[in-house]
Amino acid sequence: MLAIRIMQEQGIDVEALNFKTIFTCCQDQAGQTARDLGVRLTVVGQDDDYLDLVRKPKFGLGKGANPCVDCRIYMFDKARVFMEQIGADFIVSGEVVGQRPMSQKRRDLDTISYHSDLEDLLLRPLSAKMLHPTLPEREGWVDREQLYDIQGRSRKRLIELAHKYGLKDIPTPSTGCALTEPRFSKKVFDLIAAPDRGQRWDFELLKTGRHFRFDERTKVILGRDNCENDHLLYMHQLPEANSTAEFFPDNFSGPRALLIGPATTEAIDFVGGLLLRYSGDYNPGNALVRVESESDISLVRVTPNEASNQVRTLAS
Ligand code: SF4
Incomplete structure (x- = not known):
């Protein structure tokens, strides 16, 4: 928001990009924010190759399963393609030197600029005065004097700037990305350690239900409520589904379950036992x-x- 406002103050037209991955929260404020700022918004998703970054990040992980540097390179690479498509001149981002430990250290910002092939065309207005002048600054498209030298984790100067620019709905500092959450990350690590390392379908299911590992090739997911039970059924019916069987309590109330892996007698007994564990009203005989x-x-x-x-849930 601030990066856009700073550019607008200099009379520069801006188009906004909002990146969503299957791990980011869907309830964000990007649409409303774009309306407030008076800019056109394009939402960009990720392709399946994004999952390769999660499986094997080149630049390491944060505290969870978050490959932030690789992820940002990926995002900026998409932004570069978009820039070329619409004939824009350069890209700005709201990154602040030292604000996030995993992806905004000074060295990380250089790595991201270099590997996204943007280099000189990626301007960070909030920290510009701490960084080498970019092409837009050197060419005078942007007045460097009106940019900032903010660094570090404190949000104080950012909030002051937001007030200065009349921005009312200041978002929380949360990333909104499940990959940064330790409990969710446990499920991600389990999936990428499995023999097939998980397909998109498997990653999309990580946000749903209780996950249990039976053996190296076999996993079980139980719904936690009716909504998740329905979602499991939906996912099971997709052509790309990896689940081999679905389980419904027949004469008692309890969750539904999906089995991923061979439906052996042992695996079926295991799933049956799990359904009983999360049911309160079955006849034991x-x-x-x-x-x-x-x-x-x-x-x-x-x-x-x-x-x-x-067995313990993978997220506990
Ligand atoms: S927090 Fe998630 S979405 Fe944000 S850069 Fe890191 S991996 Fe990407």
Whole structure:
């Protein structure tokens, strides 16, 4: 918001880009903010190659599974393509030197500019005076004197600037990215350690349900409420689904589950035990579960078992 406002103060036309990944929160304020600032907004998603950064980041991870430097290079690479498509002259971002430990150290900013092939065309107005003058500054398209020398984690000067520019809804400093959350990251690390390292479908499911690992090739996801139960069913029906079977309590109330991996007798017993663990009202001698796979529908009698009772969720 501030970077855009600073450019507008200098009479420069701006188009805004908002990046979304499958790990970022969908309830952001980008649309409203763009309206408030009077700029056109384009939302950019990621392709499947983004997941390669998560599986094997070149520049390391933050405290969770967040490959922030690689991620920002990826974003700015997309921004460069967009810039060329619309005939824009350069790119500005709201990055501040030293504000975020994983991606905004001075060295990281240089790495991001270099590897996104933007170099001289990436201007950070909030910290510009701490960085080498970029082409827009050297050419006089932007007046460097009116840019800033903000650095560090304190938001004090940023909030002062927001007030100066009349910005009312100041967002929290949260990244809104699940990859930075330790609990979510545990599921990500589990997925990328599995033999096939997870496809997009598997990553998209990480936000839904309780996840349990049965063995190297087999994982189970249980819905935590009706909404998640329905979402599991939806994901299971997609052509790209990796799940091999879906489980429904037949004569008791409880969650639905998806099995990912071979539907062996042991795996089915394990899932059945999990459904009982998260159900309060089953008959211990006659609990039935419907198991639907691509080729078969069967009714299975299940009992509580040690493996299901003792396994911990991947996010706990
Ligand atoms: S917090 Fe998430 S979205 Fe933001 S740069 Fe890091 S990995 Fe990318």
